Amino acid sequence: MKVLSLLLVMGFGFAHAQAEPECTTDALLTYNISYKGQGQELKIYRQDQRVLRVFSVKGMTEGWNKTPTGRLKLTRYFDMDKQGIEYQPGEEESLGKKTWQQIQMGVPPNITQHMNLVSTQGTGCQLIETYESPDKKETYSWYPQRQVLLQYNSERGNPLSWTLTSDKTGNFDQAFALREEYRLIDYADIGDREDDPFVKKMINWGFIDHGASGFYDHHGHALPGQHHGQHHEQLQGQVQDESHGHSH
Amino acid sequence: MKLLPVFSLTPALLLAACSSTPIAQYEEPVDKTNAWFAQGEGAIAEKTEVFSQLKTQSGSAKNIILFVGDGMGISTITAARILDGQRKGLAGEENQLSFGQFPFSGLSKTYNVDAQTPDSAGTMSAMITGIKTDAGIISIDEDVERGDCSTVAGNEVMTALQMAEIAGLSTGIVSTARITHATPAATYSHSADRNWEDISDMPQEAVDQGCADIASQFVNFERNLEEKYAVEVDGIDVAMGGGRRHFLPKDAAFNSADAVSSTEGDRTDGRDLTAEWQELYPEGQYLIDQAGFDALDPATTNKVFALFNESHMHYEANRANDGAGEPSLSEMTQKAVQILQKNEKGFFLMVESGRVDHAHHAGNAYNALSEAVELSNAVQVAQELTSSDDTLIIVTADHSHVFTIAGYPKRGNPILGKVVGIGEQEPTLAADGMPYTTLGYANGRGFQDLGDETDADVAYSLDINTGRKDISDINTEAPGYHQEALIPRDSETHAGEDVGIFASGPGGHLVTGTNEQSVIFHVMNHAGGLSAKAAAAMTKENSETEE
Numbered sequence: 001m002k003v004l005s006l007l008l009v010m011g012f013g014f015a016h017a018q019a020e021p022e023c024t025t026d027a028l029l030t031y032n033i034s035y036k037g038q039g040q041e042l043k044i045y046r047q048d049q050r051v052l053r054v055f056s057v058k059g060m061t062e063g064w065n066k067t068p069t070g071r072l073k074l075t076r077y078f079d080m081d082k083q084g085i086e087y088q089p090g091e092e093e094s095l096g097k098k099t100w101q102q103i104q105m106g107v108p109p110n111i112t113q114h115m116n117l118v119s120t121q122g123t124g125c126q127l128i129e130t131y132e133s134p135d136k137k138e139t140y141s142w143y144p145q146r147q148v149l150l151q152y153n154s155e156r157g158n159p160l161s162w163t164l165t166s167d168k169t170g171n172f173d174q175a176f177a178l179r180e181e182y183r184l185i186d187y188a189d190i191g192d193r194e195d196d197p198f199v200k201k202m203i204n205w206g207f208i209d210h211g212a213s214g215f216y217d218h219h220g221h222a223l224p225g226q227h228h229g230q231h232h233e234q235l236q237g238q239v240q241d242e243s244h245g246h247s248h
Numbered sequence: 249m250k251l252l253p254v255f256s257l258t259p260a261l262l263l264a265a266c267s268s269t270p271i272a273q274y275e276e277p278v279d280k281t282n283a284w285f286a287q288g289e290g291a292i293a294e295k296t297e298v299f300s301q302l303k304t305q306s307g308s309a310k311n312i313i314l315f316v317g318d319g320m321g322i323s324t325i326t327a328a329r330i331l332d333g334q335r336k337g338l339a340g341e342e343n344q345l346s347f348g349q350f351p352f353s354g355l356s357k358t359y360n361v362d363a364q365t366p367d368s369a370g371t372m373s374a375m376i377t378g379i380k381t382d383a384g385i386i387s388i389d390e391d392v393e394r395g396d397c398s399t400v401a402g403n404e405v406m407t408a409l410q411m412a413e414i415a416g417l418s419t420g421i422v423s424t425a426r427i428t429h430a431t432p433a434a435t436y437s438h439s440a441d442r443n444w445e446d447i448s449d450m451p452q453e454a455v456d457q458g459c460a461d462i463a464s465q466f467v468n469f470e471r472n473l474e475e476k477y478a479v480e481v482d483g484i485d486v487a488m489g490g491g492r493r494h495f496l497p498k499d500a501a502f503n504s505a506d507a508v509s510s511t512e513g514d515r516t517d518g519r520d521l522t523a524e525w526q527e528l529y530p531e532g533q534y535l536i537d538q539a540g541f542d543a544l545d546p547a548t549t550n551k552v553f554a555l556f557n558e559s560h561m562h563y564e565a566n567r568a569n570d571g572a573g574e575p576s577l578s579e580m581t582q583k584a585v586q587i588l589q590k591n592e593k594g595f596f597l598m599v600e601s602g603r604v605d606h607a608h609h610a611g612n613a614y615n616a617l618s619e620a621v622e623l624s625n626a627v628q629v630a631q632e633l634t635s636s637d638d639t640l641i642i643v644t645a646d647h648s649h650v651f652t653i654a655g656y657p658k659r660g661n662p663i664l665g666k667v668v669g670i671g672e673q674e675p676t677l678a679a680d681g682m683p684y685t686t687l688g689y690a691n692g693r694g695f696q697d698l699g700d701e702t703d704a705d706v707a708y709s710l711d712i713n714t715g716r717k718d719i720s721d722i723n724t725e726a727p728g729y730h731q732e733a734l735i736p737r738d739s740e741t742h743a744g745e746d747v748g749i750f751a752s753g754p755g756g757h758l759v760t761g762t763n764e765q766s767v768i769f770h771v772m773n774h775a776g777g778l779s780a781k782a783a784a785a786m787t788k789e790n791s792e793t794e795e
Contacts, residue, residue, distance in 0.1 A: 069571040071571065086509070087709070089508045190609070190738065190739050191605070191606060191608075191610065191739035194738065194739070
């Protein structure tokens, strides 16, 4: 199965190699994440110093931006209600030491520190590197120039896989602009907003399930989510994020 | 000679009647060598002196400073006093915060017209207007319907700051919360909803009906007052705090140099209120960071508008984490007083420690008490810069929190620590066999062990975790420790019991007793003669106009 996965990755990369896209980290990346036998889709919009991580099934988006001083600021958007909670920079760092790479890529490349480079393919922006752990329980493929994860598989403990299913470049202003129209509340103000029905609902919803936070440390260990999230009904009519661009 | 019945005579008198022996003099049955006793006697002497020199005449206070510790109930004050003392190397209990040494104190009943346990808007409105109103309302009487702009007109109530302004005093507001947040907002604006901090927070209907958002009312304070009362004023002289986002357009081009959001401003009307303010006051100083604050010279500055953060300012314990630096509450108070006191007519200043409340909501005593200690420092600064002969200083809270000091810890036990009983070295165990902290909350998000984390609000992104925990191996004195709570809630709540009022200076004695919270305005008004001076100024203006 692992060999097949590697072949698929190489084929994916080969097909993309023919398109000659720009070497940019800006992108709309769609991943299928399978963890503990459960799958979910994660879309990651990357543009300049901003990232949106869209969990459509849960109706929730994480918005990250890097401040001029390099700190990370999080805003959680609740897409069904078009409202959100914003945090002071740095709070999320204190809860797992998230890095910009983790936010942009999900599984950061420093996970390969304990792996061996087993193959390379392509050149420049389309260079693909594939790593495998000595015990062959983990594989990691990525575009190092574009900082894009292609595929990650782990059979340590709970089976985990990240698979890039779509890779688009272009302008994604609309996706960000859509959420900038949401009504936001400081989470420092939550205590003073008990009268707001949405505030009560937001807090008790929970955010992202344990183990499926979309963040992994350099050992490939899933970082726990911040809440035992309650699953929402699948978003009826997903948020239409217009992405103007082309696929790799 | 008629003999008097023997039983009607005291032994001494009987002896005197029957002999020439001098009357025995009993000594007072007290131990004056006891330190506690001596301290008590000294206190009576001081109080007697103070009460003999009361300034009761209206208008005796040239200056008025109102300090509000948002959420700073009695248990918070007591615990903060102990923590402050312990930080100084004392046992703690015998310590006094600055305002704990004020000669006058009383209690304030904090309920709103429609709420047994109140919120900051209705409570501050009561303190600053003399009239109680509903929860969530900013300086409008109870005839208003929350959120309904059409019920505002005619129900606005003039505030003490507005009166002071009309009377020709210099005026200022300082807060560690957003300047548009409930407590500071109540001093200068009127709003049917405390959440209408900028136009994007308002329903379109309210905008169409002519209600102005709170930030807009701040910038238009001078014009609004002049139009409504046909007077000549010069606007709020000092305003320092957070909340920059409510004054800037929702356009990244207007981001401040230290913006942390990709788009800092929230306003959807395209207005840059910081620029409007600067245009109104070309000589005024608009500041956003520590460097600007440090460069501010009170001797030559007459107008300052400082917004140090997009939203609230940092907790005092977390202030070092601000990218561009923020001054402390005591630093802001110092410069505010120095600027305002140049006015020979006097000044009115409101200083709020806005984040005791936030820390309690997050269930974090360390930050709540640190904020209260910093408020004490700010009061100390104000005292040193002014004279109790002509300056009324009031320190109070808008409401309390469900924060308790419990168990039987021995004298000097770390206030943030686990209960260790008299004569013991090990923590006392509860009936469940586990230790417990002196401090706790009746409700809230409950226990968290976040170690050195100094931002109390981090707890909101973690699971609610109420009930008993085994804290045997946990350092409960660390900044990031959130105390156990009983009832699970999204956030810890306000409490409904009375809060303290502490006063010094002319009229301060009037806080004595158990008062409706609205009486605080009346104390200030009597002491400063505010409404009378405002009326005199309005009369003079209008008579000059008629001429």
